[in-house]
Amino acid sequence: LAVSGRRLRVAILGAGTVGREVVRAFLETPARLQPADGSPLELAGVAVRDIARATAAGIPARLLTDAPAHLVGAQDVDIVVELMGGEEPARTLVAAALDAGRPVVTANKRLLARHGPSLEAIARRAESPLRFEATVAGGVPILAPLASDLGANAVTRVRGIVNGTTNFILSAMAHAGRSYGEALAAAQAAGYAEADPAADVEGQDAIEKLVILARLAFGAWLPPEAIPNQTTDDDGAAGPPGIIGVTAADIVAARAAGRTIKLLATAAPAGGVPGSIAARVVATAVPVDSPLGRTSGVLNRIEIDARPVGQVAFEGPGAGGAATSSAVIGDLIAIARGLGSTWAGLPEAGRGRVVAAEHEAYLVGPSGARYPVVD
């Protein structure tokens, strides 16, 4: 994709909360989509499932289609933005676009986490940029800074609160003394949790984000199904996944020990074997007064430990259409400027292996649940 004065035409697949905000940026602030040292961007079309609904939401009918595959393959489309979510048809459409030499921007963490190795292979073979800043921590710039600005560091640990839904629930339990069920209902009422909250509360969403962070931090694609979302007791019996076993009494007990419970995603190289990563996403007892302990509500916080930089941390809104659209638009501009893939500058990733974390202390709650204790 040569950088030139020619307009690059952008196809958007999906017009949900994020897609609508990206379309709005094209319609209302087009000057912001013209990088000073790259090609200007313009909107070619928007593929949606329900054209009438998209029109009612304010997207001009002339831009709309319900045939995403046709839009991806259209002669006059230069860049594809995939905001449909889910594995299919997103995977097929993204793979086809990359294979045809078209740059892709996606906010689809599940797609990247589950098909990262094959999509990276296609993108590299076809020399098609693939960018995915929006997949982790919404609008917070974390992936490009990790890959690019911190790219010469040796990362020794990545950890963070990367799921706003569970953090909203745990914050409501800690601050308002609510039960898990009450807090989940409040999150659903506030629009922070889905009707079927399993992917969030059982930790799968955070696992997918951790896979993507680990790709950039450690150069390895971890298999998401190998990342534990539960602790095991001394007999090897697994506790409840994610945060679904956390009780109000557990949080009170943690508080008495100066701690609070957070769903913490952690990955660190292990055993000195390249590609061997100790990774997990489990309810964890963090110091109540630490920056992680004080990360409340739907805020995200990610901490990178690396040499020579030390520890740097990134905070911000981990979700929401407007915030996430910032990352999508940032990626579009990066492509228009010829910056390549999110991993540009880093070597091709191999497949990584998830190993168990080192032995450590646990806080055992009144419910019997075990929470790793970390500082």
Place this chain on the structure above:
Amino acid sequence: LAVSGRRLRVAILGAGTVGREVVRAFLETPARLQPADGSPLELAGVAVRDIARATAAGIPARLLTDAPAHLVGAQDVDIVVELMGGEEPARTLVAAALDAGRPVVTANKRLLARHGPSLEAIARRAESPLRFEATVAGGVPILAPLASDLGANAVTRVRGIVNGTTNFILSAMAHAGRSYGEALAAAQAAGYAEADPAADVEGQDAIEKLVILARLAFGAWLPPEAIPNQTTDDDGAAGPPGIIGVTAADIVAARAAGRTIKLLATAAPAGGVPGSIAARVVATAVPVDSPLGRTSGVLNRIEIDARPVGQVAFEGPGAGGAATSSAVIGDLIAIARGLGSTWAGLPEAGRGRVVAAEHEAYLVGPSGARYPVVD
């Protein structure tokens, strides 16, 4: 500067705490200076004032020279890294390198803040990249993310704790009940404050960093001498600059009001006039329980408010040779990858104008000092 397989030879000017760490990276981890999609970097030479001292510090004699101008002009040098600090001879050397088409990486905040407009003009005219991530918040990636990942946002405010020395002093006063003089002496003993601490404690260092942040956030170079480092009372009389008027009693009084005193650098567009920025660096009463209030010791924290992203924050070590070397090396790799200047992607900056902040509430300490109250 074409990206190719050819090695790019790097001249380093200055081998102080940061320069030594950059040299160490070249000597000890050369593989980290070879971006996957750019030219590999190698060390051409290091200009120092005292060759014997640099040799004693472990830099091989074959790399050393005490003639920086010769090194900058040497036929086989491709990139210049300026780590001398101060205005001259740094300005002359950097301008000469840029003018000759050579990319420059600098950690020199004073140079950028005081000569930004002319250096940007030279860099643009000669098409020589100029990168300066290390000038603000040490190793924390803040400038490139602001210019690049957040580049399509409309920034509505930048604020932060950007001077570790003053924050160490204020933290020691707040937590250990020390007087200003005792805390300053402790900072000097710990190596966090210079023998002549004026540039830090009077706010000039933070003002220079704010000028650089404002360049990227608002597209305007502010004159540093126009940025107030003191509040004025109702009769227009100026209080003491920076933190030198802060007393232990003031901090106790602030604490009683749920606040603590921080040297806060703030810039925000004002009055709807492009380039008119309300900017200041003054001791400020922030909520003691807020992320800014809890930013202790030599940590830096910068908060960016922008549309559509909302608020994102960046934290990390604001100084130190190892941390700062991460930003310098990141910039070198960015140049080797052909990414251009730190401001690449943004329009050329104009000259900005500093205007007074909106009226707001003050906390008046027992010393009589006035601290703006912010949330």
